[in-house]
Amino acid sequence: MMSLRNIANMSLNIPLRAVVGGTNLLGSGTNLSNTGIVGCATNVGTQDSSRIPFNRGVFISQSTNIYSNLAFEDWLYKNWSFEKRNVMFIWQNSPCVVIGRHQNPYVEANLQYLESAGVPVVRRNSGGGAVYHDEGNLNCTFFTTRDRYNRKENLEVICQALQEDFGIQAHVNHRDDIIIGQDFKVSGTAAKLGRQSAYHHCTLLVRTNKQQMKLALQGDKNIQSKATASIPALVMNLHDANEDISVQKLISSIGRKYLESSTKGIDASSQQMYQLSNGYTLINPTDDWFPGLAKVEAELSSYSWLHNKTPRFTITRPVTVPECVAHNTTVNIAVQVYHGKVEDVKIASQDVCPDVADLINEIGGALKGSQYTPAIFNDLASRMRLPQPLRNQRSVM
């Protein structure tokens, strides 16, 4: 309920103390209450604004739906100004795989396995590589204006939080990953920069199911493309380094550290900064509270966003020619796909008998322009059995 007292809260920038201290923060994690924003979210020129350059706020998502969270991230990036405040958005998701903006889902993820497991594959707006999310994984997005964009600074906040509250020694490497020990990666980073705003987000493996992650991220190796490749790395969970850690505790720890740190460097004794900054806000990413969110969500979950944004790639697979056409022949066929549509079908093996080659080229020509699916190779093979007019039809089965 919003009363004038809460309004007063807002204008005076008092952090909601009741929310700090973690364990009751997100409840079950799937608590989609009807109140969209609990507490204060905005900073309206305080009396002290001349002294403090700008304030910081922490948003915590109450949803574990990857589409809602990504949509909210995008919404915030497009619809908010970060002139007066920096924002850190903390979110978690139920199991899913998230690939970078210019990646190839076939390369990055085991789509068949994921489909059977009911795990969605989602393309996000920022660049970078593919990650597996589940409830043991924490995501943090740091929103700033374009000129205040600084990845290292954000990651330092996390490292300091890990150090101070959990005694975990972590450092940031040149690729902006957070590493523990020599080379165990616990966090990956990606970013998006626009004209006025920019955001940098990272994951944090707290207690993820590594087995699932491995199975989920096994893509198809027979694809050549210039899409952003994910760089595989040895990973570990933060839980392995410190048994005490949990996602809830980590949220409050990082949140507090973020609110405390000033712009130039991070000094631990910034109680005043903490007092004056905006505090925590729980976010329920629904369209009622954030008009336009549903549209973004719909786009993110659409088939075409996932598949038809894929950069050009060529997938080569062996196709067994049907017995009625030729005996004992397997031909390697390379299908070139651009933005989800078949661009070209070529033969990739040598010494193919010319009849078969012609047949394949004919069918390949008919398939150009159609939507690519992994079943295209089977489709190709089955078309080879069909008589002339049928096999070149647009859609056969």
Place this chain on the structure above:
Amino acid sequence: MLGKSTHAPTPTHVPVHLIFNATQRSCLIEATWKSVPLIYNSASPVMSYWARQHSSCKRQTQVVPGWHPCSICIPRSKWVLSRKHRADRPFHTTAVGHRLVSFLLADIGEGIKEVVIKEWFVSEGDTVAQFDSICEVQSDKASVTITSRYDGVIRKLFYDVDDTAFVGKPLVDIEVSKEDDSVGAEVQEGEAISVGRPVEGAVIEPGNFTLPTGKILTTPAVRRIAMEYKIDLYDVQGTGKDGRILKEDLLQYIERKKSGVKAPVSSTPTSPTVATRQTAAPTPALQAPPTLPPSIPVFLGEDKDETITGFQKAMVRSMTHAMKIPHFGYCDEIDMTILVNMRKELKAMAQAHGVRFSYMPVFIKAASIALSHFPVLNSSVDEKCENIKYKASHNIGVAMDTSEGLIVPNVKGVQRLTLLEVAAELNRLQELGSRGALKTQDITGGTFTLSNIGSIGGTYAKAVILPPEVAIGAIGKIQALPRFDAAGNVTKAHIMQVSWSADHRIIDGATMARFSNLWKSFLENPATMIMHLK
């Protein structure tokens, strides 16, 4: 627009004259809305025809490809002008035209020298406006959206998707209108990738045909005023962005002209952007101290749009919520004569205790005493109004008007505080409130509210209840009014009005009336409060 196109060419007038000529000759001008007013010339039917034609067009019109005024004399490929050349070359009748500008890939930051083009949002021949997205590039993990710096038409894309692009090298070629002053803006986002070399401090000399582009940046409103006053905009020094002439500049010029001070010649020569950037700071020529302008014509203000955000937005929400409560009002007037007469003594006593006296503590304490007789007014209902919670503590809120707006801190547990303690607490809250340092606990937990709007003014008011409370009182100002006393004579009485609002779902008029009467009796006769002292 200046109506002087028939004069012998002087530096200030030639541009108009020549544009006139150019307009006659060219079939199509790529006219942005900025340049259109310049060719308003009622003397020329041809010009006004073109003005009319283009005044309704949008920011860019498509240039007919191939037909390019400058291609007559200079092949288009050589038409990438640098400022230096323009300064040397005499003004040209076909100068209204287009320039091909290479838009270089700006520095992304973090020492990144090359990026990969991931997606194009435009293709060759598309019209773009400033800040439209051109392409998306990726550097390692950052996906950056590159936006256009200029308005114009894309003429060439230098890279394909998946190519590696280099920072500082051309990304696209954009054909911009020469009138567009933002072209050649040398500095963007902290780095200096320049299109051409600027001419350092070039000053216009009379008789020199190196002339400004003929483009003055102002709004139509300013041009209108200048027309009324028959002022040549070239004479006016612009102090706005890019040398824009603002209303204030024009006013100052008018007033200076009236007072006989010679206005400085606008030193915006051929290199308008750079030089105007240099002269954009107020020039030394503005020596006359600003005197009050004697009579300024009244300008029509422009409507201003603002989205409601932050504090106001929260207010919107809270008030909408509050108005779901069915309010009823009950008003009364209170004879404060006795209290007013007691004021001096009370003030002295309070001062002895280091407390600033006002009537508010008295109102609060009286309200608390009255509330103990009517506990329903100190209660709270839930959302669906199914349960009432009678609150034990009287936390009486006092509405305060601060620089932030309306804030309602409350004094906790008034039922157990003496008047002095209430006053001290109120002082503390007021002081914190004026500094903007009120704590959460000061603002939350209120059960009843009093709003002393009378301190600013007013008599009767209709206050809005603050959920989750159920009642609120608005206190008007104390006025000296004539009233009849007990003997029937007219005396001077100090009268104060009070307006109560309460939640009609649980409180009826009678309860409110009785409460109000009780409160009124305490104030009209403070001695009765002694009976209820705890």
